[in-house]
Amino acid sequence: MTASTTAVPVRVPRGLRGPLAPMRFEATVEDCAVTYGEIPPELNGGFYRNGPAWKRPTIQGLDTPYSMDGMIQALVFREGRADFRNRWTRTPKYLAEEAAGRALFEWSDAHFGDWRAWALGEVERNSRTAGVPQGTNGVNVVPFGNQILALGENNAPVALDPITLETIGVVPWSAELGTAMVARAHPGDGAFAAHPKWDERTGELYGWSYSDRPPYVTLHWVAPGGKVRSRPLEDAPYNTVAHDVWLTERYLVVPFQPFTVGQDRIRAGHSAYAWDPALPMSLALVDRDDLDGPVRWISADFEAEYVMHMLSANHVGNTIVLDAPIFDRPPFQFEDRFAPGDGFVPFWKLATSGIGRWVVDLERGTMRTEKLGDRPVELPKVDERYYGRPYEWAFLTAGDPQPDGGMRMNTVVRRNVRTGAEEEYLVDEDRHVTVFEGTLAPRSPDAPEGDGFFLVPVCRFAERTSEFLIFDTRGFSDGPITRIALPFQIGWSPHGHWMDFS
Numbered sequence: 001m002t003a004s005t006t007a008v009p010v011r012v013p014r015g016l017r018g019p020l021a022p023m024r025f026e027a028t029v030e031d032c033a034v035t036y037g038e039i040p041p042e043l044n045g046g047f048y049r050n051g052p053a054w055k056r057p058t059i060q061g062l063d064t065p066y067s068m069d070g071m072i073q074a075l076v077f078r079e080g081r082a083d084f085r086n087r088w089t090r091t092p093k094y095l096a097e098e099a100a101g102r103a104l105f106e107w108s109d110a111h112f113g114d115w116r117a118w119a120l121g122e123v124e125r126n127s128r129t130a131g132v133p134q135g136t137n138g139v140n141v142v143p144f145g146n147q148i149l150a151l152g153e154n155n156a157p158v159a160l161d162p163i164t165l166e167t168i169g170v171v172p173w174s175a176e177l178g179t180a181m182v183a184r185a186h187p188g189d190g191a192f193a194a195h196p197k198w199d200e201r202t203g204e205l206y207g208w209s210y211s212d213r214p215p216y217v218t219l220h221w222v223a224p225g226g227k228v229r230s231r232p233l234e235d236a237p238y239n240t241v242a243h244d245v246w247l248t249e250r251y252l253v254v255p256f257q258p259f260t261v262g263q264d265r266i267r268a269g270h271s272a273y274a275w276d277p278a279l280p281m282s283l284a285l286v287d288r289d290d291l292d293g294p295v296r297w298i299s300a301d302f303e304a305e306y307v308m309h310m311l312s313a314n315h316v317g318n319t320i321v322l323d324a325p326i327f328d329r330p331p332f333q334f335e336d337r338f339a340p341g342d343g344f345v346p347f348w349k350l351a352t353s354g355i356g357r358w359v360v361d362l363e364r365g366t367m368r369t370e371k372l373g374d375r376p377v378e379l380p381k382v383d384e385r386y387y388g389r390p391y392e393w394a395f396l397t398a399g400d401p402q403p404d405g406g407m408r409m410n411t412v413v414r415r416n417v418r419t420g421a422e423e424e425y426l427v428d429e430d431r432h433v434t435v436f437e438g439t440l441a442p443r444s445p446d447a448p449e450g451d452g453f454f455l456v457p458v459c460r461f462a463e464r465t466s467e468f469l470i471f472d473t474r475g476f477s478d479g480p481i482t483r484i485a486l487p488f489q490i491g492w493s494p495h496g497h498w499m500d501f502s
């Protein structure tokens, strides 16, 4: 079958307007305007963000989250100045469509045309799409060696140059990665997590892939040179959306939560995602020093709840304290509350999460949950130099619960996870201002944990302008010490990280 040549009107989902409206252009803004304060001269590195931004409408006329091409935004700091660039990641899909000058891909779930459409289904294969991976790499971006990796969870990482944002290409170790829930377009079309962790001291990247077919989750630990060691979790109880994990001093901790995904659901006319709280929750503890050794499974005896993104973890006596915002259920749309034809609703309008932790008792082999606050918090960040090490400082975006059950994020928080003490700053109460996920830039490579500058993107979507705010952790609640202005709307990007050049 060949793709239709009939022009299809662009139907932008309502949820992708306003602050979600993606940039549809590539910009370079050198020496960005500083409207308040000064850029700390200690900053020497880049703040990278990744998000879906449609280059062109899909054949099906609906820009579903995973069909939109990933776009990297970079704010690079050197010698007291900041340069902004944004570029689409030149994935194989992007390059094929660029060569054709139009969209080529159709997804089996995009024809739903409503909240069920994620572009998680199989794509229509024809002469133009044969052998071309469908991944768009638009979820997260992390530093790895001297490159940054654009990640999309259902496909292999794509490496980019951290200064120019030129795409280098799919990582050479992609063939060693597991298969996601869509068929491989060719043997190198592997999958890798969107939220891998890394150990600053060794450079090891701790990732995984997941699928709706056994073994469901396969771990992929990547050495700095690109050597991959893999291990399937052969006793995995069911397929789970393995979006994020904890890395402790001793373990990689993979949660099995009853948030599942499946091609069979799409074929039956449902959303790929499902929530089945009757399934038991458990954790897989994988020894960091013995990837091929026995996996310890810990069962939860409390009612199902949902952790989407993790802070980090501490071993305390014979327990492991796993910190995270906790939802009652995933902030996604399911059939118990939504009907075919309903529109897409972004996650922060669906549910709220409060700070909490799961505590694993290693002696008894049990775990319990503790909720430590009611205020909505999400987008948890830590000092990433301390992934897999004891830690103390958490950074969160907080907000107010909304009458419709969602949360409006407007505040940044620095929290001591050991004492529970918090410092906070209300960025703006204007509902036309949105605070996005921040990142911590350490004051120096050997600065104490949590000490440095917290960089926060802010979108003023009524004015169609944006800011990057810089908070000094020594005086966090005093507000930003620097405001950097951009003359356009940067739009929503789910995740980003800091890469230090020092």
Ligand SMILES: [Fe+2]
Residues within 6 Å of the ligand: 194, 195, 243, 309, 494, 495
């Ligand atoms: Fe995420």
